[in-house]
Every structure is written in structure tokens, then in C-alpha cells.
Amino acid sequence: MIDILDIHTHRPDAVAALISTDPRRFDPQPGKWYSVGFHPWEDVDELTVADFGLLEQCACHPQVLAVGETGMDTLRGASLDIQASVFVRHLQLAHELGKPVVAHNVRATQHMLDARRKAGLSDVTLIIHGMRGNAHVARTLLDAGCYLSYGSRFNPAALLATPLDRLLIETDDSDVTITDVASQVAQTLHLTIDEVTKAATTNAQHLLMKPDSFN
Numbered sequence: 001m002i003d004i005l006d007i008h009t010h011r012p013d014a015v016a017a018l019i020s021t022d023p024r025r026f027d028p029q030p031g032k033w034y035s036v037g038f039h040p041w042e043d044v045d046e047l048t049v050a051d052f053g054l055l056e057q058c059a060c061h062p063q064v065l066a067v068g069e070t071g072m073d074t075l076r077g078a079s080l081d082i083q084a085s086v087f088v089r090h091l092q093l094a095h096e097l098g099k100p101v102v103a104h105n106v107r108a109t110q111h112m113l114d115a116r117r118k119a120g121l122s123d124v125t126l127i128i129h130g131m132r133g134n135a136h137v138a139r140t141l142l143d144a145g146c147y148l149s150y151g152s153r154f155n156p157a158a159l160l161a162t163p164l165d166r167l168l169i170e171t172d173d174s175d176v177t178i179t180d181v182a183s184q185v186a187q188t189l190h191l192t193i194d195e196v197t198k199a200a201t202t203n204a205q206h207l208l209m210k211p212d213s214f215n
């Protein structure tokens, strides 16, 4: 049973959370769950063969339930070609391991979906974290099978366009609590905090269940 409410945080002490970490800083603690990846703001153009080897090794760890944070950012970081190729490396690994990908997407929706399609990896599920795009962007991502994770800042129309079975919530690197986020999301959706946390936990459970627990 994987009891995760906060699908994306960088706080190493977070509970009931998927803690996102760089493989070079991966230090698994008992009872915690992780995702590992190279953030597009890091110097991804300088990654070595050894770095990718380490990523693969960490991604296989039993407490690592997803690959990422990876993704693309048109406003920051390396050239988009390099970002795309690093993103695809993460997708390939996720595909091999049967794990989803936690994706950072800043005005790069089409770039990311194109990179995934061209690599023949459209079966890899993307968790779009820190979803701030509008309702049109939300629908594009939902049509591509993505789950959308909302934090403390979001576009209400996008949230309203997100079906409850694709909804996730997160704290990322903000100071808010996951209950604050659940409360904001609940208000917008005219639901109770309980209903939101139940939906988000169920979705996380479904997404992150280890392949061998399907049997």
C-alpha cells in the first residue's frame, strides 16, 4: 500500500509524499518514497555517461516509484534540443522500469509531447507537476493521457477542466502545506478537502503501484 498525498516535493523530510531528488544527492530514508531525475534547470548539457548510469541505478531502487523531475522549460536552462534529449533518456528509463515520469513543463507542452511521440514512448505516463497552464493546455495534456498535479498557484479553469481521476496535488518547493493545497483545490472544485485528498491519494496509488503488485 503506497500512501502518498503529496505527489511532488523537494523536502527530504516530507511525509506521505513522493520526494523528488537528483540522483547525485539520493539518500533513501526508511519509510519514504522517491522520484529521481535531472531537473532541466540543472546543467543538463554537462551530464556524463556516469551520471546517466547513476540515474539508472537509483531509478531501480525499490523506494523509487517514478522517474523525474525531468522535463522541458522554454524560459530557462539548456537549449531545447539538449533538454529534449535528456527528457527522452528519462522516458526510456521509465519505459523499461514501468514507472511514470514527473515532468516539469514551462511553456513546453508541444515540445514535450512531440519528443515523447518521436521517441515512440507515448505509453509512458507523464505527471505534469506544478500545473499552471490554462484550460486549453490542460485539455491537450489530458488528451495525451497525462495526470495533472496542482500546487498552491494554478489556473482555476484548468483545474475545473481536470477530471477527478487525473488530479494530483503537490507542495513542490513552496512553504504551504499539502492540506492548504487540498483546501484551495477543494474550494475551486466545490468539493470537501476529504474528497480531494481521497481522489489524489487513490490516483497516486494507482499510478505508482509497483508493476509486480499487479499480480
Ligand SMILES: [Zn+2]
Binding pocket: 008, 009, 010, 020, 069, 172, 173
Ligand atoms: Zn519541483
